[in-house]
Amino acid sequence: MQDYVVNPSENAKLKAVLVTSLLSGYSEDLRNMYWEHPTMTGEVVGVYQPSHEEFQQTEKQMHNRKAWAEMYLLSLTDVLVTSAWSTFGYVAQGLGGLRPWILYKTENDTVPDPPCHRAMSMEPCFHAPPFYDCKAKKGIDTGILVPHVRHCEDISWGLKVVDDHDDL
Numbered sequence: 707m708q709d710y711v712v713n714p715s716e717n718a719k720l721k722a723v724l725v726t727s728l729l730s731g732y733s734e735d736l737r738n739m740y741w742e743h744p745t746m747t748g749e750v751v752g753v754y755q756p757s758h759e760e761f762q763q764t765e766k767q768m769h770n771r772k773a774w775a776e777m778y779l780l781s782l783t784d785v786l787v788t789s790a791w792s793t794f795g796y797v798a799q800g801l802g803g804l805r806p807w808i809l810y811k812t813e814n815d816t817v818p819d820p821p822c823h824r825a826m827s828m829e830p831c832f833h834a835p836p837f838y839d840c841k842a843k844k845g846i847d848t849g850i851l852v853p854h855v856r857h858c859e860d861i862s863w864g865l866k867v868v869d870d871h872d873d874l
């Protein structure tokens with residue numbers, strides 16, 4: 707592979723990448739990647755992480771405020787990439803009306819193929835949907851009952867609302 711050195715021009719486009727994580731390693735890795743390997747198009751990429759609390763501290767109000775602020779900031783992005791099962795991602799996509807790209811979880815240290823997929827709607831995944839049909843008095847797959855509800859991309863038993871007329 708050939709190395710390219712790109713000198714950003716005065717009119718270089720600026721790109722900002724917002725990382726929300728309890729850990730700082732993800733943003734540091736991204737920042738280093740763009741520092742060591744500039745984009746081929748000359749874009750200047752800044753990587754930002756407002757906080758990295760290291761572990762969840764739900765009993766602390768300041769921690770909760772930082773979490774809310776980060777979810778809100780994510781909802782303002784042009785493109786949202788979120789990990790599977792991400793509460794931050796679900797809140798951000800709903801607030802911002804965004805159809806995110808979902809990074810699937812690895813299984814047995816194997817990266818899925820494809821590793822990510824565009825969400826079918828902006829709606830978050832409901833992780834614990836009802837599965838009981840009261841009329842029939844038995845369990846049922848509630849993901850197939852109506853056309854505007856489908857199983858989530860990232861949690862097979864979860865449900866989400868979709869617009870059946872959208873080109874998915």
